[in-house]
Amino acid sequence: MYTLYHHSFCPHSRFIRLVLGEYGLDLTLVDERPWDRREAFLALNPAGTTPVLLTDGFPPIPGAGIIAEYIDETHGPEMGDRRLLPVAMAERIEVRRLMAWFNEKFFEEASGPLVTERIYKRFMSEEVGGGAPAMDVIRAATANVRYHLAYIGWLARTRNFLAGDRLTYADLVAAAHLSAIDYLGDVPWSEDDAAKAWYARVKSRPSFRPLLSEWLAGVPASRTYVDLDF
Amino acid sequence: MYTLYHHSFCPHSRFIRLVLGEYGLDLTLVDERPWDRREAFLALNPAGTTPVLLTDGFPPIPGAGIIAEYIDETHGPEMGDRRLLPVAMAERIEVRRLMAWFNEKFFEEASGPLVTERIYKRFMSEEVGGGAPAMDVIRAATANVRYHLAYIGWLARTRNFLAGDRLTYADLVAAAHLSAIDYLGDVPWSEDDAAKAWYARVKSRPSFRPLLSEWLAGVPASRTYVDLDF
Numbered sequence: 001m002y003t004l005y006h007h008s009f010c011p012h013s014r015f016i017r018l019v020l021g022e023y024g025l026d027l028t029l030v031d032e033r034p035w036d037r038r039e040a041f042l043a044l045n046p047a048g049t050t051p052v053l054l055t056d057g058f059p060p061i062p063g064a065g066i067i068a069e070y071i072d073e074t075h076g077p078e079m080g081d082r083r084l085l086p087v088a089m090a091e092r093i094e095v096r097r098l099m100a101w102f103n104e105k106f107f108e109e110a111s112g113p114l115v116t117e118r119i120y121k122r123f124m125s126e127e128v129g130g131g132a133p134a135m136d137v138i139r140a141a142t143a144n145v146r147y148h149l150a151y152i153g154w155l156a157r158t159r160n161f162l163a164g165d166r167l168t169y170a171d172l173v174a175a176a177h178l179s180a181i182d183y184l185g186d187v188p189w190s191e192d193d194a195a196k197a198w199y200a201r202v203k204s205r206p207s208f209r210p211l212l213s214e215w216l217a218g219v220p221a222s223r224t225y226v227d228l229d230f
Numbered sequence: 231m232y233t234l235y236h237h238s239f240c241p242h243s244r245f246i247r248l249v250l251g252e253y254g255l256d257l258t259l260v261d262e263r264p265w266d267r268r269e270a271f272l273a274l275n276p277a278g279t280t281p282v283l284l285t286d287g288f289p290p291i292p293g294a295g296i297i298a299e300y301i302d303e304t305h306g307p308e309m310g311d312r313r314l315l316p317v318a319m320a321e322r323i324e325v326r327r328l329m330a331w332f333n334e335k336f337f338e339e340a341s342g343p344l345v346t347e348r349i350y351k352r353f354m355s356e357e358v359g360g361g362a363p364a365m366d367v368i369r370a371a372t373a374n375v376r377y378h379l380a381y382i383g384w385l386a387r388t389r390n391f392l393a394g395d396r397l398t399y400a401d402l403v404a405a406a407h408l409s410a411i412d413y414l415g416d417v418p419w420s421e422d423d424a425a426k427a428w429y430a431r432v433k434s435r436p437s438f439r440p441l442l443s444e445w446l447a448g449v450p451a452s453r454t455y456v457d458l459d460f
Contacts, residue, residue, distance in 0.1 A: 059323050092300075
């Protein structure tokens with residue numbers, strides 16, 4: 001039994017929800033607003049970031065990358081062909097490379113600033129940086145989405161899934177980050193058919209459904225957010 | 231046989247050199263200046279960052295965290311008690327938490343800006359951001375070092391090594407990041423005796439010697455950089 005401290009539009013949290021969904025693991029969600037810096041939350045994760053996974057008998061597990069390694073080590077072996085971090089070393093390297101690409105690079109350049117400016121800042125008080133979105137930050141991040149989308153399209157044209165023949169962490173992490181900003185209408189899908197077709201496949205998986213049912217009061221979802229045939 | 235594309239003051243590269251040194255693995259170093267964005271280097275790692283580890287039969291392994299996982303999976307088991315990512319799950323979680331703490335948080339808040347402003351910018355052309363260091367960035371990063379040093383001191387007072395009883399990746403990653411900025415004199419050791427005593431122990435390991443022999447023309451090392459009894 002797992003408990004996940006998350007924010008519904010935190011891309012890293014969305015990735016972990018997809019992973020647990022794919023493995024059929026039960027999950028209780030606890031809504032956390034990391035910018036509140038609650039003392040009890042900082043005790044779970046001194047870095048103050050979501051997600052944090054709790055499970056009996058272990059210390060709190062902080063951060064998408066560390067949770068993904070934990071889930072692989074505890075549940076991966078029993079999953080056989082459905083293991084999301086493949087056993088072969090060359091594939092592990094490529095899947096981990098793409099995990100870092102999205103959790104670090106895409107987050108820093110695109111999903112992080114877009115979610116912060118357009119969602120988090122609505123709920124933050126002025127003292128912790130809330131207020132109107134910075135349009136220059138949004139413009140820069142939106143431009144970055146385009147080159148990342150082209151990279152995803154290149155991978156999707158070269159391979160069946162992003163890291164190779166099968167669904168892996170790489171697909172889930174990319175789709176998680178994209179889904180958070182797709183809600184905002186910030187993914188120019190028409191620019192890359194291969195990327196769009198790949199995302200449509202991942203988005204139609206049952207593990208994705210809970211994410212698509214997350215709506216934010218006062219922030220309408222984009223036209224394509226829920227549509228599986230966008 | 232391993233080849234590491236690195237920069238001598240890249241904190242992430244230093245961490246990997248310490249790891250390979252502790253395990254007694256042979257290493258050829260290739261100096262890379264990531265800001266040059268050499269095409270051949272981008273082919274090894276599209277993210278364009280150091281370090282990248284090359285070894286026969288596998289794709290290039292990019293990034294300190296991914297290299298550390300690779301080394302653990304290929305060499306860890308034969309190391310027994312000297313394994314730097316311990317086998318027990320609770321310890322793996324804590325070691326990985328501290329790896330992320332230093333490779334991501336400490337790097338973003340302290341070692342990254344300090345090394346960039348005070349070292350890399352000397353060698354970068356103006357078009358890619360070279361020039362005089364931004365003093366406000368240096369001031370903010372220097373202030374951040376102090377709270378990180380207090381956290382290291384708290385860990386060192388609570389435990390024998392940063393993540394527990396034995397030397398792990400956590401000690402090597404923390405010491406690697408600190409060593410890069412200690413060269414610049416940016417670590418106020420006198421503020422925390424426990425942190426200083428822990429660093430003196432890690433610094434005196436044979437794996438550390440190659441780092442301490444790295445000198446930079448035109449940038450003198452701080453008084454305490456090489457001194458094992460600083």
